[in-house]
Amino acid sequence: MFQNDSDLVNILFSKMELQMYDPEQNVIRQGEIANKIYFISKGEIEVWVQDENRDETFVKILTPGKYFGEIALITNQRRTATLQTKSYCNIGWIERETFDQMITIFPDVKNRMKQNLILYQDKFRCW
Numbered sequence: 001m002f003q004n005d006s007d008l009v010n011i012l013f014s015k016m017e018l019q020m021y022d023p024e025q026n027v028i029r030q031g032e033i034a035n036k037i038y039f040i041s042k043g044e045i046e047v048w049v050q051d052e053n054r055d056e057t058f059v060k061i062l063t064p065g066k067y068f069g070e071i072a073l074i075t076n077q078r079r080t081a082t083l084q085t086k087s088y089c090n091i092g093w094i095e096r097e098t099f100d101q102m103i104t105i106f107p108d109v110k111n112r113m114k115q116n117l118i119l120y121q122d123k124f125r126c127w
Helices: 006-015 070-075 096-105 107-119
Strands: 017-021 026-028 036-042 045-050 056-062 082-085 089-095
Touching (some): 006 096, 036 096
16 A cells, blocks of 8 residues: 555655564554554564453454554544564554644545455454
């Protein structure tokens, strides 16, 4: 989504922070207030969703080049899943304010992310 627009990539990299994570470390937890979007540079991350009985279900693994955390920022809701590192990971992130500026300057990014919401198939999604 981001690779074909050099202006967008330049903005992202100029504002992005990079953080290293150990295996089995939570990056975000379902239900938290959202303030960042994340980009995987290295490693694998597991996606887990908790149902109304507090049982967690494994959904999928995200790999380098993928991003996460956008749902809560786009829908203005709390985090919809827990993401936990499966291996050592390098993850970049930008704050909500930068994300909001980015989607104002590049509205097609928000539109593409909104279109991708349909790909999330868990029955507990709330948007």
